[in-house]
Amino acid sequence: MKKKYQYLNIKVTPQTRKQTISQVSPNHLKIKLKSPAKNNQANEELIKLLAKHLNIKKSQITIVAGKTNREKLIKIKINNFT
Numbered sequence: 001m002k003k004k005y006q007y008l009n010i011k012v013t014p015q016t017r018k019q020t021i022s023q024v025s026p027n028h029l030k031i032k033l034k035s036p037a038k039n040n041q042a043n044e045e046l047i048k049l050l051a052k053h054l055n056i057k058k059s060q061i062t063i064v065a066g067k068t069n070r071e072k073l074i075k076i077k078i079n080n081f082t
């Protein structure tokens with residue numbers, strides 16, 4: 001089984017009234033989160049929301065860059081069966 005990775009640039013807005021995901025371009029998303037950017041809460045909510053939206057496991061998602069910034073680079077592990 002080969003492993004392939006997809007990278008996404010994400011601009012996060014923490015502490016909003018509701019969660020939203022909007023696509024800016026094929027690999028760039030804007031995501032609004034309810035959680036504050038304290039104690040890693042927004043990052044945890046981001047991973048959980050992406051996993052649910054993409055129908056994958058949370059363990060397949062990694063924040064590569066921007067853990068303490070609003071601009072993040074996300075790596076998603078995609079399993080191929082070929």
